[in-house]
Amino acid sequence: MKQTHTRRWRGGLILVGALLYLLFLIAQMPVVWLIDRMPADSPVSLLQASGSPWHGQVARVIWRVDTERIELGALSWRWLPGELLGGRIGIRFGLQREADVLGGIVLLEQNGWTLKNLRGPIDANVLGFASRAFGLLQPQGRLIVDIPSLYHSSRRIHGTARIDWLNARSGLVDAPLGDYSAQLNSDPDGRRAHFEMRTLQAGLSIDGAGEYFPGKMPQGALRLKPPAGEGGRVYRPLLNILGRPNAGGEWLLSFNPR
Secondary structure (H helix, E strand, O other): OHHHHHHHHHHHHHHHHHHHHHHHHHHHOOHHHHHOOOOOOOOEEEEEEEEOOOEEEEEEEEEEEOOEEEEEEEEEEEEEHHHHHHOOEEEEEEEEEOOEEEEEEEEEOOOEEEEEEEEEEEEOOHHHHHEHHHHOOOEEEEEEEEEEEEEEEOOOEEEEEEEEEEEEEEOOOOOOOEEEEEEEEEOOOOOOEEEEEEEEEEOOEEEEEEEEOOOOOOEEEEEEEOOOHHHHHHHHHHHHHHOOOOOOOOEEEEOOEO
């Protein structure tokens, strides 16, 4: 009996040692080795990488959609080993372009992911890559992201998020659009989230709302309304893409991500 116990204990030590050695090898592996093995048709390109999968950086992150591309900046990350105690992989990351830094924590779990304390600015032209509806506007300006905590899985979403679009402009008109704010809040049971966009100050009013069910496409619409009289004529090149106004003088833009 004692010999059986000793063999099991010795086998367990060998297994733990092998796992630790494997982790050591992964930790020492250059991240560029992994990036070189990304699919050739990946929409994201990571250039000039250094470091390891646990602590490294990429000098240039490029996002491609169809024939268009956008430079997101430099990406850095650091593994948070303490999150393993909760059964998660935790990574603190930062995306920097010039003086702007968008940073926070992402937690990867078996059934979903969580964003925590994700805050900072990013170029508003990412809206055109994330959403076909916003792509029609050729968005410009600056986004301010504030996500205290947001959990998402295939069936549940919990938390809140806010994104402000400041100094908003469109490539289709010469006049500035204004400042806007979008807010997302989940239901207590996590089965649904509501999003709302409102105008803070603007020449062109953009307001709307919709719903998102995990695993399905968001549903909703935006209402665009120019100022009355001659002041609204400058926005006509943009609004004419959307068709004709309704009886209230508003143009509707259906929300439909790529």
